[in-house]
Amino acid sequence: xxxxxxxxxxxxxxxxxxxCSPALTFLPVQAARAADPAASxxxxxxxxxxxLPGSQAGTAKATAPASxxxxxxKTLHDRLVDAEKxxxxxxxxKQAGEISERAEALRSRALTGSVQMLISxxxxxxxxxxxxxxxxxxxxxxxIQPDQSVLYRQRAAIRLAAGDSNGxxxxxxxxxxxxxxxxxxxxMLAEAEHERHEPEAALKAFHQMLLLNPKSPDSDKxxxxxxxxxxxQQD
Numbered sequence: 001x002x003x004x005x006x007x008x009x010x011x012x013x014x015x016x017x018x019x020c021s022p023a024l025t026f027l028p029v030q031a032a033r034a035a036d037p038a039a040s041x042x043x044x045x046x047x048x049x050x051x052l053p054g055s056q057a058g059t060a061k062a063t064a065p066a067s068x069x070x071x072x073x074k075t076l077h078d079r080l081v082d083a084e085k086x087x088x089x090x091x092x093x094k095q096a097g098e099i100s101e102r103a104e105a106l107r108s109r110a111l112t113g114s115v116q117m118l119i120s121x122x123x124x125x126x127x128x129x130x131x132x133x134x135x136x137x138x139x140x141x142x143x144i145q146p147d148q149s150v151l152y153r154q155r156a157a158i159r160l161a162a163g164d165s166n167g168x169x170x171x172x173x174x175x176x177x178x179x180x181x182x183x184x185x186x187x188m189l190a191e192a193e194h195e196r197h198e199p200e201a202a203l204k205a206f207h208q209m210l211l212l213n214p215k216s217p218d219s220d221k222x223x224x225x226x227x228x229x230x231x232x233q234q235d
Contacts, residue, residue, distance in 0.1 A: 080106040084181035087213055096215035100183075107150040107179070115141045119154065131162035149178035153185050160188060165195040183212035190226065199230035 074082075083103040090096035111119075122137035138155035145151065156171035169192045175185045186209035193202035203226050210219060 076106060076109055080179070081181065084212065087183070088211065090213075090215050093215045093217060096213060097217075100213065107182075110145075111148060111151075112145060115145050115148070115151070118144075119151075122154070122158065126158060126161070131158060134158045135162070149175045150182075153182065153188070156185075156188055156192075160192055160195070163195075165192045168192045169196075181212055183209045183216065186212065187216070190222075194226060194229060197229075199226060199232075202226050203230055 080103060083099055083106060087096060087099045087103060090099055108116075118137045118141040122134045122141075125131075125134035125137060135155060135158050138151060138158060142148075142151045142155065152171040152174040156168040156175070159165075159171065160168040169189065172185050172189045172192065175182060176189070179185070186205050190202045190206035190209060193199075193205055206223060206226055209216065210223070
């Protein structure tokens with residue numbers, strides 16, 4: 001089935017682009033401190049003193065200080081949460097875009113090479129409007145790495161473009177359960193609910209997207225469209 005992708009959907013399909021970037025490594029710096037040696041009795045005039053037993057020798061020389069505990073290294077999830085928090089505080093659209101790209105790179109960080117190849121194949125099929133093949137490629141990717149919830153969002157984007165709003169919502173539910181701070185998924189959910197003629201649900205999802213990414217491009221126009229749909233139904 002070939003479906004025409006509207007301009008309104010293209011902003012959502014940006015969520016299907018996975019970016020990869022090298023992980024940051026945090027190396028704590030430890031500082032060693034020196035301890036003063038303890039004095040041990042009066043000095044002998046000239047005779048060499050025998051070696052002291054272990055317990056006494058410990059008082060005659062400096063003891064190495066215990067190393068300070070190494071701070072725990074942030075997990076991939078922790079870094080993603082940090083990026084999502086930063087996105088909500090972004091000062092302008094450009095900064096928000098940069099943070100969004102960083103968050104997307106973190107979401108795709110754990111994807112294997114074979115899964116990334118399937119995603120690339122899916123994008124190629126999508127450009128040809130072969131929605132079934134594009135969906136099949138993503139389904140195969142999910143089979144390989146079912147724990148990577150971003151893959152469900154990828155498949156939801158294809159289902160939404162193909163007009164399968166219910167299928168898209170099912171996939172988005174998996175993604176948002178695992179990553180509730182994903183603004184792209186909330187925006188796609190708003191679009192899917194709008195397609196199902198559920199304006200209240202669409203507005204609720206869109207408002208959540210705005211909380212997570214207040215500087216989302218064209219958000220004012222999209223919000224107005226959803227509000228008009230709601231008001232039209234209520235009339």
